[in-house]
Amino acid sequence: MRIERVELREVRMPLVHPFETSFGRETEQRTIVVRLDCEGLVGYGESAAGIGPWYSYETVETCWHVQTDFLVPRLLDREISEPADVVGLFAPVRGHNIAKTGLEEGVWDLFAKRAGEPLARFLGGEKDRIESGVSVGIQATVAELLDRIGAFVDQGYARVKIKIKPGWDVDVVEAVRDRFPDLRLMLDANSAYSLDDVALFQRLDGFDLMMVEQPLGHDDIVDHAKLQAEIRTPVCLDESIVTPAHARWAIELGSCRIVNIKPGRVGGLNAAIRIHDLCQEHGLPVWCGGLLETGIGRAHNVALSTLPNFRLPGDVSASARYYERDLVDPPFELNPDGTISVPDGPGIGATVDENRLDDCTVRSRIFGA
Ligand code: OSB
Numbered sequence: 001m002r003i004e005r006v007e008l009r010e011v012r013m014p015l016v017h018p019f020e021t022s023f024g025r026e027t028e029q030r031t032i033v034v035r036l037d038c039e040g041l042v043g044y045g046e047s048a049a050g051i052g053p054w055y056s057y058e059t060v061e062t063c064w065h066v067q068t069d070f071l072v073p074r075l076l077d078r079e080i081s082e083p084a085d086v087v088g089l090f091a092p093v094r095g096h097n098i099a100k101t102g103l104e105e106g107v108w109d110l111f112a113k114r115a116g117e118p119l120a121r122f123l124g125g126e127k128d129r130i131e132s133g134v135s136v137g138i139q140a141t142v143a144e145l146l147d148r149i150g151a152f153v154d155q156g157y158a159r160v161k162i163k164i165k166p167g168w169d170v171d172v173v174e175a176v177r178d179r180f181p182d183l184r185l186m187l188d189a190n191s192a193y194s195l196d197d198v199a200l201f202q203r204l205d206g207f208d209l210m211m212v213e214q215p216l217g218h219d220d221i222v223d224h225a226k227l228q229a230e231i232r233t234p235v236c237l238d239e240s241i242v243t244p245a246h247a248r249w250a251i252e253l254g255s256c257r258i259v260n261i262k263p264g265r266v267g268g269l270n271a272a273i274r275i276h277d278l279c280q281e282h283g284l285p286v287w288c289g290g291l292l293e294t295g296i297g298r299a300h301n302v303a304l305s306t307l308p309n310f311r312l313p314g315d316v317s318a319s320a321r322y323y324e325r326d327l328v329d330p331p332f333e334l335n336p337d338g339t340i341s342v343p344d345g346p347g348i349g350a351t352v353d354e355n356r357l358d359d360c361t362v363r364s365r366i367f368g369a
Pocket residue numbers: 055135188190238289290291292293315316317
């Protein structure tokens with residue numbers, strides 16, 4: 001197939017609740033929605049860069065620049081025989097995985113639609129619902145955190161992840177455990193600690209945590225191996241795994257026992273699937289993380305999560321946890337059993353709400369046709 005037209009839109013959406021992590025606080029999501037047209041079909045993807053270079057070095061501005069000047073010209077009007085071809089087309093551009101993802105996901109959506117199959121089936125996934133967890137940011141007080149967790153537990157979420165940072169860790173986790181003794185609970189430090197903190201992580205071993213995510217350097221896999229050797233709680237890597245090679249290195253070094261896979265972080269679904277397969281071969285479970293995507297990126301995350309080695313609930317929550325009104329209609333909803341149903345229409349199976357998309361678009365650019 002040949003992509004005839006590419007449309008980029010920068011979108012800004014207010015978050016229903018500010019999201020605070022060890023690197024800062026966001027009240028709004030900024031993201032790039034990608035629309036690809038080909039043979040009368042429309043494919044969608046999302047580059048959920050966020051506002052500043054905090055989680056990743058990428059921002060909406062760098063995505064726009066790299067897509068406009070380097071990625072779109074490589075994709076437009078080229079013969080693509082399968083979605084894996086996009087990896088080769090984009091390979092000369094080093095890094096910039098979030099920028100690549102929106103375009104790459106759009107290609108997957110087109111191929112699945114052309115095959116008349118839901119993206120989940122097209123990827124080889126068999127689940128018709130996926131287990132949904134929720135990521136809870138740092139709050140002003142422990143009481144507020146307990147209230148927020150309580151509300152998510154009441155809604156039925158299958159597990160809760162809380163963000164930690166120095167000064168908001170052991171005591172907070174202890175309070176959460178006291179109040180919710182049976183909750184499937186995990187932590188995410190977003191790189192806020194160092195190897196000097198081994199004793200702190202050994203104390204956290206006492207709270208029956210599913211895992212601790214990215215405790216150390218954002219680009220480290222060596223110190224994480226040293227930490228993992230000293231604690232019982234499984235280490236899960238997020239920021240450190242940006243290519244399939246990083247996953248292999250982390251497995252060989254013993255840097256983690258679980259991997260968080262986000263299409264945005266690794267450059268799209270091709271790399272996500274490779275990391276999934278590699279972890280499966282080595283007996284490491286994976287789960288799907290998130291970047292506060294709108295319903296468009298979320299639909300891709302839902303489809304990806306249907307692959308068999310996604311064995312733990314992901315940060316793939318209902319639309320309402322992020323946005324008052326999502327870009328897709330109907331929005332993603334949480335079932336009472338803590339799952340999200342996998343759409344059964346062709347491709348991403350989600351219908352873009354064009355009015356909502358127009359209302360949230362702050363700039364757009366069309367290439368081709
Ligand atoms: O570290 O997993 C993270 C959100 C933005 C950037 C990084 C992270 C997160 C989350 C929430 O934890 C994921 C989500 O619910 O989309």
